[in-house]
Structures are given as C-alpha cells and as structure tokens.
Amino acid sequence: MLVFAQASNGWSWDMEYALEILPAIASGLLQTVVATLVGITIGMVLGLVLALLRRSRLKLIRWPTSFIIEFVRGTPLLVQLFFIFYVLPNFGLTLSPFVTLVVGLGIHYGTYTSESYRAGIDNVERGQWEASTALNLSSTTTWARVILPQAIPTVIPALGNYLVAMFKDAPIGVAVAAGGILLAATSEASRSFQPVEPFTVMGLLFLAVSLPAALFVRYLERRYGYQRA
Amino acid sequence: MLNANQFQSFLDGAWLTVQVFLLAALLGTILSMIFGIMGLSENRFWRALARVYVEVARGASAIVLIFFAAFAIPIILGIPPRIFAAAITALGVNMGGYGAEVVRTGIQSVPRGQTEASIALNLTVTDRLRHIVLPQAVVVMIPPYGSLSIEVMKGTALVSLVGLADLTNRAQNLRIQRPVIEAAGGTAPSSVVIFGTALVMYFLMSQVIALFYRWLERRVGGRWYKERG
Numbered sequence: 001m002l003v004f005a006q007a008s009n010g011w012s013w014d015m016e017y018a019l020e021i022l023p024a025i026a027s028g029l030l031q032t033v034v035a036t037l038v039g040i041t042i043g044m045v046l047g048l049v050l051a052l053l054r055r056s057r058l059k060l061i062r063w064p065t066s067f068i069i070e071f072v073r074g075t076p077l078l079v080q081l082f083f084i085f086y087v088l089p090n091f092g093l094t095l096s097p098f099v100t101l102v103v104g105l106g107i108h109y110g111t112y113t114s115e116s117y118r119a120g121i122d123n124v125e126r127g128q129w130e131a132s133t134a135l136n137l138s139s140t141t142t143w144a145r146v147i148l149p150q151a152i153p154t155v156i157p158a159l160g161n162y163l164v165a166m167f168k169d170a171p172i173g174v175a176v177a178a179g180g181i182l183l184a185a186t187s188e189a190s191r192s193f194q195p196v197e198p199f200t201v202m203g204l205l206f207l208a209v210s211l212p213a214a215l216f217v218r219y220l221e222r223r224y225g226y227q228r229a
Numbered sequence: 230m231l232n233a234n235q236f237q238s239f240l241d242g243a244w245l246t247v248q249v250f251l252l253a254a255l256l257g258t259i260l261s262m263i264f265g266i267m268g269l270s271e272n273r274f275w276r277a278l279a280r281v282y283v284e285v286a287r288g289a290s291a292i293v294l295i296f297f298a299a300f301a302i303p304i305i306l307g308i309p310p311r312i313f314a315a316a317i318t319a320l321g322v323n324m325g326g327y328g329a330e331v332v333r334t335g336i337q338s339v340p341r342g343q344t345e346a347s348i349a350l351n352l353t354v355t356d357r358l359r360h361i362v363l364p365q366a367v368v369v370m371i372p373p374y375g376s377l378s379i380e381v382m383k384g385t386a387l388v389s390l391v392g393l394a395d396l397t398n399r400a401q402n403l404r405i406q407r408p409v410i411e412a413a414g415g416t417a418p419s420s421v422v423i424f425g426t427a428l429v430m431y432f433l434m435s436q437v438i439a440l441f442y443r444w445l446e447r448r449v450g451g452r453w454y455k456e457r458g
Contacts, residue, residue: 010307011304011305011307071428071432073379073435074379074383074431074432074435074436074439075383075428075431075432075435076383076384076385076386076387076397076431077383077386078386078387078389078390078397079386079397079400079424079427079428079431080428082397082400082401082404082424083420083424083425083428086404086420086424087420087421087424087425090419090420090421167290168288168290168291168292168293169290169292171290171292171293172292172387172390174390175390182292182293182296185296186296189300195300195301195304196300196301196304196305199293199296199297199300199301200297200301202293202296202297203289203293203294203297206288206289206290206293207285207288207289210288210289210290211284211288214284214287214288
C-alpha cells in the first residue's frame with residue numbers, strides 16, 4: 001500500500017523539486033503514450049475480428065462473441081489486468097507488466113471498437129451487398145474490396161475517441177507495475193515523501209497531452225461529419 | 230472455491246463498491262446538471278467556465294484525479310487525509326465532466342420551436358423547462374447517462390489503488406494472502422477463482438445498472454408519449 005507523509009500546515013510549493021522530477025515523470029508519460037499506441041493497434045484489429053464474428057451466421061459463434069463483448073465491457077479494466085497478470089501464468093502464459101497492460105487495453109477497447117465497426121458496417125448501403133452478389137464476388141472479395149473500404153473510414157473518428165479514452169486508462173498499468181506516468185509519480189512521491197509536486201506535475205503533463213488529443217478528435221468528427229451511432 | 234468467510238469479505242467489498250458508486254454518481258449528477266445548464270448560458274463567462282470544467286474534469290482522467298485528491302489535496306489544504314471522501318469526489322468530478330455534456334447536448338436536441346411555442350403561449354421560464362423542454366431532453370439523455378453510469382461503476386475499482394477495501398481490493402488481498410493460508414495448512418482459492426468471482430460480481434452490478442436505465446427509459450419515455458397524447 002502507498003503511504004505518504006501526513007498533512008502538515010505551512011506547506012508550500014517546491015519549484016526546484018518540481019523541476020528536478022519533471023524529466024522522470026515526462027519519461028513515464030512517454031511510456032504511457034507508447035502503451036496507448038500499442039494498445040489501440042491491438043484494439044483496432046481485435047475489434048474488427050469481434051465485429052465480424054458477431055455477424056457470423058452460426059449462433060455457436062455469434063452468441064459467445066456477444067457475451068464476451070458484453071462481459072468485458074461490463075467489468076473494470078483494472079480487474080481484467082489482474083486476471084491477465086495473475087491467472088494466465090497458471091496456464092503457462094506469463095506476460096511482462098508492459099505486455100499485460102497493452103493486451104488488457106487492447107482487449108478492453110477491442111470490445112468497444114467492435115461496436116463502432118458494427119455500426120460502420122451496418123451503415124453500408126444494402127445495394128452494395130446486392131451489387132456484389134450480382135457481380136458474383138466471393139464473400140472474401142465482398143468484404144475486403146467493397147464493404148470494409150466503405151465502412152472503416154466512417155469509424156475513424158470513433159476510434160480516435162477510444163484512443164483518447166485509452167490514454168486516460170493507461171496509467172492504471174501501475175497496478176501490475178507496468179511503467180508509466182503514474183508509476184513515475186508514485187515512485188517519486190514515496191521516495192521523497194513530498195507527494196504534491198509529483199502528482200501536480202503528473203496532472204499537468206497528462207492534461208498537456210489529453211486536451212490537444214481530445215480537441216483534435218473533435219476536429220476530425222466535425223471534418224468528416226461523423227454522427228454518433 | 231471461496232469459503233464462507235472469503236465470500237463474505239467479497240460481499241463486504243462489493244457493498245463498499247456500491248456505496249462509492251452511488252455517492253460518486255450523486256455528486257456527478259449534481260455537477261452534470263449545474264455545468265450542463267451553465268454550458269447553455271447566454272453569458273459568455275458562464276459558458277467558458279463550464280467549458281473549462283468539462284475539459285479539465287474529463288481530460289485529467291479518473292485515475293489521475295483520484296491520486297491527486299487522495300495524496301496532494303490534503304497537504305495543499307492542510308487537512309487530514311480522507312481517502313473515501315477524496316475517491317468519491319474525484320470520481321464524481323470526473324463523471325460530471327462527461328455528464329455535463331450529456332445534459333447540454335440533451336437539452337440542445339429539443340427542437341427550438343418547442344421553446345418558441347412555449348414563449349408564444351406565455352409560459353414562465355420554469356414551466357417551459359419543467360413541462361416542455363426537460364421532459365423531452367431527459368428521454369434523450371437516459372441511454373448515454375446509463376452508459377456513463379456503468380463506466381463510473383467500473384471506475385470505482387480504481388479506489389482500491391489508494392487503499393479502500395472495495396471488491397477489487399478484497400480480491401487482490403486474498404491473492405496476496407494465499408501463501409499465508411497455505412502455510413497455515415488451509416487450501417487457498419486459485420487466482421482464477423479469486424479474480425473470476427470478482428469479475429462476475431462486477432458484471433452483475435453493471436447488468437443491474439443497465440436494467441435500471443432500461444426501465445427508466447421505458448417509464449419516462451412512456452409517460453412523455455402519454456402526456457403528448
């Protein structure tokens with residue numbers, strides 16, 4: 001458990017200390033950004049796979065997929081990280097803290113992106129399917145050359161939103177000792193017993209990334225006329 | 230499997246999770262309404278203030294807010310640390326940022342003609358909001374507010390990282406105690422059982438929240454259509 005110095009009156013901001021820890025926390029931020037980028041890559045691929053499985057004609061595939069999506073979406077990412085980190089080794093699969101974090105983020109957000117892909121696919125006009133049938137295109141060709149190229153661009157702004165949301169979740173990798181901004185800040189705080197500066201620097205650096213990212217995604221939404229499903 | 234004592238400990242943890250969730254959701258809802266309506270003010274200052282709140286509350290992320298509230302704020306204010314209150318405040322403030330946008334866009338979704346007609350019929354501002362605008366806005370707000378509530382419930386797992394004995398914390402503690410239990414000659418549940426049980430309990434809670442909002446949607450939606458006759 002993390003224990004820090006008790007509250008004391010006459011506290012004042014220590015600028016020298018704040019600047020001294022800035023590089024360490026900034027490098028933690030960089031790790032959080034890297035984890036987010038790897039995580040969203042996994043999430044985007046997994047989401048597409050889940051969206052396609054959920055559309056399967058076989059109930060045996062469709063129903064379990066739906067249940068897994070609902071279950072993952074209905075449970076906390078933190079507990080999912082613990083599950084991956086502590087349970088999988090029993091089955092001979094030991095993942096490093098960083099891999100645990102990116103796999104956890106990827107799976108969690110894969111279930112979210114799958115819903116966006118589903119909306120994107122449903123929005124492709126019926127006539128496109130009919131024309132593909134009329135042209136005698138195989139199912140693979142229909143998906144790869146007709147449906148997905150039209151569905152995926154409409155999903156991009158939604159994926160951007162999940163990228164920002166994932167960045168906000170990525171610091172909880174600290175729970176399995178994965179490096180990142182929160183691990184950097186808590187290490188500094190417990191080393192110096194001066195928690196205010198590390199956590200304030202963390203908050204400001206975090207906002208410095210998440211605010212421009214959120215603004216950029218909103219610009220994308222307006223630019224591409226994306227409508228929330 | 231968990232023995233009776235262990236299961237009771239999980240239930241106690243789940244009860245704390247429910248308390249944290251309800252209190253955070255209460256604070257979040259109040260903040261949502263205040264800042265959502267403020268975001269529609271004709272006064273630029275109030276609108277800007279609401280904007281800053283929404284961007285910072287969402288951008289800082291729940292986890293960063295929780296650590297800041299738990300460890301930095303008591304020292305800055307010179308008050309004794311109160312982790313429970315800090316965690317609820319952080320989760321509520323974070324929820325309010327998202328909720329304010331739900332309230333604002335919900336009210337904006339009501340066609341302007343409804344407001345104009347109310348003015349033409351000489352309704353007071355209160356009557357206009359209470360009988361015309363809000364009943365229509367609430368119907369639009371319920372589904373996104375339900376998703377937000379589930380996100381907040383999942384977010385309560387983060388309070389385990391600052392030492393509150395919620396469901397996640399109980400699961401993690403039981404896992405840490407396994408060697409102790411086994412050294413004492415007992416049989417400890419495996420990680421699969423520990424985290425699997427916690428996940429199922431969280432999933433049940435998210436399903437209850439989803440059912441509640443679906444019921445609310447039918448009820449409020451039904452009343453609105455009946456009133457409209």
